[in-house]
Amino acid sequence: MFKLYVFFTLFTFCFCIKGLAQVNNANIEFSQVFSSFSYIDSKGVKDKTYTYRVSNAYSFGIQHINSTGLFVRANIGMRKAGSGLTFNKITYNWNLQYLDVKAGIGYKFIKWRLRPYFSLSPYYAYLLNASQTINSDSYDIKSNKSIKSSDIGVYITGGLNIILSNYVSLYAEYNYIRGLYNIEPAQKERLYNYASSLNLGVSFNITKISKLNQPRMLK
Numbered sequence: 001m002f003k004l005y006v007f008f009t010l011f012t013f014c015f016c017i018k019g020l021a022q023v024n025n026a027n028i029e030f031s032q033v034f035s036s037f038s039y040i041d042s043k044g045v046k047d048k049t050y051t052y053r054v055s056n057a058y059s060f061g062i063q064h065i066n067s068t069g070l071f072v073r074a075n076i077g078m079r080k081a082g083s084g085l086t087f088n089k090i091t092y093n094w095n096l097q098y099l100d101v102k103a104g105i106g107y108k109f110i111k112w113r114l115r116p117y118f119s120l121s122p123y124y125a126y127l128l129n130a131s132q133t134i135n136s137d138s139y140d141i142k143s144n145k146s147i148k149s150s151d152i153g154v155y156i157t158g159g160l161n162i163i164l165s166n167y168v169s170l171y172a173e174y175n176y177i178r179g180l181y182n183i184e185p186a187q188k189e190r191l192y193n194y195a196s197s198l199n200l201g202v203s204f205n206i207t208k209i210s211k212l213n214q215p216r217m218l219k
Helices: 002-019 206-214
Strands: 025-040 053-065 069-087 090-108 114-134 136-142 150-163 167-180 190-204
Touching: 025 167, 053 090, 069 114, 090 150, 150 190
Parallel strands: 025 069
Antiparallel strands: 025 053, 025 190, 053 069, 069 090, 090 114, 114 136, 114 150, 150 167, 167 190
């Protein structure tokens, strides 16, 4: 199943390459992330007692959009994840940090200065560090391999782009982030990341900026 997820993600990246070869926007974004776990035990029972963890993320991206409003985008950044749980008066907290890479396709309504859009972006995330805190005791669960180092899933995004000028725009978006790969190493148990995030970003039209900086020919 993992190989299928990898193939799906790589296929999407390859699909985006042609469009991204004609990049016309560069993006910087910051996010507030509300993350948790979806856990299913060996008997198939889903645990609903995990709580949300509030953290942050940031990323850098590129985008190409054509005259019809269709666009492709790719981002790379850092994203924190994890969750919390209280059981038998014992408090558990998981703190994860991922290197996050995503690429996807979407559609933007480009007739107005306020431009709503939506996109679908598969992601691959590599675990940089992970800790579990039990009351006041902390453990490195990446080094002891209590959690898998890779995660694959999808971003489902809806947003609004605000055009400030021919060169700069702002955008705000909501993301639903769903992990599709089991990150639990124990057999017959399943653990998935999922989260939602609120993103604020700034986009630069590098095509128009580069033309602005070109020297003018004297007549």
